[in-house]
Amino acid sequence: MGGHTEEQLIVDGKRPDGRAFDETRPMAAEIGTLKRADGSGVFKFGSTWAIAGVFGPRKVLPRHREQSDRAILRTDYRMASFSTSERSRPGPSRRSQEISMVMRNAIIPALFLEEFPRTAIDGVAEILQADASTRCAGINAMVLALADAGVPMYDLVSSCSAGIVNGYTLLDIAGKEDTAGELDLPIAYYHRKKELTLIQMDGIAKPEKVKEILRVAIKGCEQVYEAQKKALRSRYEVVTEEAE
Amino acid sequence: MIEMDPMLITEIAMRGKRIDNRAFETYRDVQIETGIISSAEGSAHVKLGETEVIAGIKIEIGTPYPDTADEGVLTCSAELLPLASPEFEKGPPGEESIEIARVVDRAIRESKCLDMKKMCIKAEEAVWMIFVDMDVLNDDGNLIDCACLAAAAALASAKMPKLNKDGDKYEADYDVHEGGLPMTGIPISTTFAKIDGIIVADPNAVEIRAMGARLTVGTIDKAGEIKLCSMQKGGERGLKLEEVEKIIDLAVTKGEELRKKVRIAAGK
Amino acid sequence: MIENSKPSGERRLVITGELLGRGRAGHGTYEDNGNVFSKFVGLAEARDDLHFVIPLSGVYNPKRGDGVIGRVTEIIFQKWIADINSPYEATLPLSEGVEGFVDLTKADLTKYFDYGDVVFTEIAQVSKQRHVTLTMRSRKCRKLKGGRLIRVTPAKVPRIIGKGGSMVEMIKQMTGTQIVVGQNGVVWMRGDNEDVAAEAVLTIEERAHTHGLTDYIKAMLEKRMGKPYVPKPPEQRDEGFRDLRSERGDSFEPREERTEHPQAEEGLGDSPFEKSAGGKSDLGDVENIQI
Numbered sequence: 001m002g003g004h005t006e007e008q009l010i011v012d013g014k015r016p017d018g019r020a021f022d023e024t025r026p027m028a029a030e031i032g033t034l035k036r037a038d039g040s041g042v043f044k045f046g047s048t049w050a051i052a053g054v055f056g057p058r059k060v061l062p063r064h065r066e067q068s069d070r071a072i073l074r075t076d077y078r079m080a081s082f083s084t085s086e087r088s089r090p091g092p093s094r095r096s097q098e099i100s101m102v103m104r105n106a107i108i109p110a111l112f113l114e115e116f117p118r119t120a121i122d123g124v125a126e127i128l129q130a131d132a133s134t135r136c137a138g139i140n141a142m143v144l145a146l147a148d149a150g151v152p153m154y155d156l157v158s159s160c161s162a163g164i165v166n167g168y169t170l171l172d173i174a175g176k177e178d179t180a181g182e183l184d185l186p187i188a189y190y191h192r193k194k195e196l197t198l199i200q201m202d203g204i205a206k207p208e209k210v211k212e213i214l215r216v217a218i219k220g221c222e223q224v225y226e227a228q229k230k231a232l233r234s235r236y237e238v239v240t241e242e243a244e
Numbered sequence: 245m246i247e248m249d250p251m252l253i254t255e256i257a258m259r260g261k262r263i264d265n266r267a268f269e270t271y272r273d274v275q276i277e278t279g280i281i282s283s284a285e286g287s288a289h290v291k292l293g294e295t296e297v298i299a300g301i302k303i304e305i306g307t308p309y310p311d312t313a314d315e316g317v318l319t320c321s322a323e324l325l326p327l328a329s330p331e332f333e334k335g336p337p338g339e340e341s342i343e344i345a346r347v348v349d350r351a352i353r354e355s356k357c358l359d360m361k362k363m364c365i366k367a368e369e370a371v372w373m374i375f376v377d378m379d380v381l382n383d384d385g386n387l388i389d390c391a392c393l394a395a396a397a398a399l400a401s402a403k404m405p406k407l408n409k410d411g412d413k414y415e416a417d418y419d420v421h422e423g424g425l426p427m428t429g430i431p432i433s434t435t436f437a438k439i440d441g442i443i444v445a446d447p448n449a450v451e452i453r454a455m456g457a458r459l460t461v462g463t464i465d466k467a468g469e470i471k472l473c474s475m476q477k478g479g480e481r482g483l484k485l486e487e488v489e490k491i492i493d494l495a496v497t498k499g500e501e502l503r504k505k506v507r508i509a510a511g512k
Numbered sequence: 513m514i515e516n517s518k519p520s521g522e523r524r525l526v527i528t529g530e531l532l533g534r535g536r537a538g539h540g541t542y543e544d545n546g547n548v549f550s551k552f553v554g555l556a557e558a559r560d561d562l563h564f565v566i567p568l569s570g571v572y573n574p575k576r577g578d579g580v581i582g583r584v585t586e587i588i589f590q591k592w593i594a595d596i597n598s599p600y601e602a603t604l605p606l607s608e609g610v611e612g613f614v615d616l617t618k619a620d621l622t623k624y625f626d627y628g629d630v631v632f633t634e635i636a637q638v639s640k641q642r643h644v645t646l647t648m649r650s651r652k653c654r655k656l657k658g659g660r661l662i663r664v665t666p667a668k669v670p671r672i673i674g675k676g677g678s679m680v681e682m683i684k685q686m687t688g689t690q691i692v693v694g695q696n697g698v699v700w701m702r703g704d705n706e707d708v709a710a711e712a713v714l715t716i717e718e719r720a721h722t723h724g725l726t727d728y729i730k731a732m733l734e735k736r737m738g739k740p741y742v743p744k745p746p747e748q749r750d751e752g753f754r755d756l757r758s759e760r761g762d763s764f765e766p767r768e769e770r771t772e773h774p775q776a777e778e779g780l781g782d783s784p785f786e787k788s789a790g791g792k793s794d795l796g797d798v799e800n801i802q803i
Binding site for chain 3: 038039056057058059068069112115116117118119147148149150151152153154155156191192229232233235236237
């Protein structure tokens with residue numbers, strides 16, 4: 001963040017791209033695009049584009065990492081060098097390592113890990129195009145990939161972010177809102193248990209304002225949930241129509 | 245080393261006491277000592293219960309990043325020394341040390357407690373680089389809070405070297421000190437863990453193993469009020485919204501308690 | 513909103529986490545406070561208040577008693593290790609693979625099962641940590657020689673087999689191939705029209721969640737083979753492995769003129785437990801496995 005709050009981005013109650021304060025960018029979700037992976041998913045928030053692949057449950061290598069009573073989940077978050085306007089060096093950064101870790105903690109609660117002891121479920125999320133909320137898009141894509149791979153889950157997990165720009169609480173901040181805004185709060189929501197499984201915050205705000213932002217972000221996650229469910233259903237519904 | 249059974253922890257939580265007999269919302273004893281490393285411009289040794297971290301501040305002259313050409317540069321890093329715990333390994337920083345470094349960095353940076361523009365010597369050419377290095381000497385849980393306390397105390401008690409201009413070059417004279425870093429407010433991080441539905445403050449090592457989730461909330465005092473400046477959830481389980489809200493409220497009060505201790509130790 | 517359970521026999525597409533209704537949790541579902549939810553993207557069905565879901569994807573989780581097709585990958589000490597298309601390897605101990613005493617100082621285990629051998633075998637045991645033990649003792653177990661292997665989603669095996677074996681029977685009859693279907697999602701087939709049979713199996717896999725699948729496959733087979741499908745009455749059907757000793761050969765039609773029992777070069781190999789397998793084999797069960 002580190003925004004310069006003097007810049008007036010919200011003019012006449014309108015956001016730079018014309019969205020309402022509680023409106024996400026157009027979302028796109030798709031499953032099954034990567035044929036070699038056991039499961040795959042794509043998720044987009046506007047121009048932020050994440051693609052995820054899942055392998056497993058499969059044998060754990062190296063062996064000493066396996067757990068005798070459950071599967072382990074390994075998640076990797078990567079950004080393509082061409083994903084940002086300035087080319088970034090390939091390879092993991094501290095930021096991508098941290099995000100890989102919080103992604104894993106965001107998704108684990110929803111998996112039936114005990115059904116596959118001594119195995120690994122490996123997920124990779126690659127950000128092809130970055131315009132804020134990349135970790136959210138990565139989580140959303142990976143959850144779709146896990147469902148596509150037939151990994152048993154309690155429910156889907158949905159991720160979205162909200163923040164503050166010019167003092168206003170906005171859902172899914174992007175573009176200039178992201179670079180010049182005051183606060184960014186990505187979360188992930190596990191609907192079945194009504195729990196937040198990812199919470200991170202960059203920026204500065206009063207406690208009560210933060211509580212308000214959390215509520216708005218949860219609403220965003222509910223919209224993401226609908227998009228994910230629709231993608232899972234439509235993968236199979238298309239073929240059904242052909243058969244009839 | 246005999247491990248405590250996580251089930252035992254939750255039983256104890258249900259009976260209203262933690263294994264070290266603390267109340268749910270009580271922090272362990274905090275001891276802060278500053279100015280212990282003479283080779284660093286700022287330093288602090290913090291003990292939070294048995295968890296120990298030493299933070300050192302090095303202030304050097306360097307070139308700024310192109311997109312923040314008129315600002316100083318803050319770099320935080322953390323190392324989990326192998327002597328701190330049987331579980332720490334040698335080698336490149338792992339997830340845990342990266343998380344500590346990034347959470348402390350966020351608390352300092354987002355709180356804007358350090359005016360980085362004041363750290364500019366000459367735009368595009370020379371700025372002050374502030375390195376915050378945290379070494380974990382003993383891990384008895386809640387490394388993030390301990391490291392942040394050490395970093396905050398070290399920053400608050402740091403002394404700027406004198407700036408000398410020699411023709412075109414800028415040099416730092418470390419033998420002469422010119423006041424402290426321009427800080428407004430002291431960033432404090434407070435971590436709370438959820439164990440079987442109960443929120444406990446400052447989890448120790450055993451509680452960290454037994455917990456479902458933890459939430460670290462950073463607070464800063466600015467213009468007479470407390471604001472939140474960072475949040476980070478850890479652990480493999482989730483938190484309900486009410487639990488998050490409760491933790492936010494606790495972070496404000498506990499943060500202020502810890503902040504007072506840092507001020508005393510740093511002589512502010 | 514809580515829905516009533518659907519009437520028995522009706523299948524509908526559900527997704528992960530979807531509420532199925534109130535009742536009891538069967539395969540592929542879990543229960544939370546009396547409500548049953550799906551763990552998978554799959555086909556949901558209910559029998560009275562028992563809900564279950566057949567996933568449309570996923571790996572094979574080994575189950576005791578399943579007939580599976582495996583490939584020998586390692587031979588160590590007194591056992592063979594086989595890949596059974598699962599995250600878990602399977603072990604075939606010497607005693608379960610060979611009848612009678614084997615002198616290990618002289619014997620070469622590859623004589624019985626060599627690297628790369630494909631077998632139809634049964635899962636004897638699965639430990640809590642998913643260590644899988646196989647056996648070749650069951651009469652239906654034997655080597656599968658030649659032919660080809662196809663991997664399909666294990667959960668779709670019941671659709672490939674069909675009710676009472678009707679689907680796989682149709683493919684076998686129309687294409688004249690021998691087909692063995694493993695519960696682990698491996699299908700072995702051998703015959704002149706392997707290609708058509710393979711296409712049929714893969715089409716079933718792709719369309720497993722649709723209605724009218726049997727008609728679709730029937731139409732596909734009739735077109736490919738240029739002849740109508742007239743289901744043989746049960747007595748005339750070749751049951752595949754039944755009474756192999758008189759039907760051995762590389763054609764699936766019984767050859768009465770054989771007086772010897774020649775080892776088929778291709779096709780269904782011997783049961784290693786031949787001597788003890790007196791009487792008819794019960795291999796008809798292979799095709800008739802229901803979920």
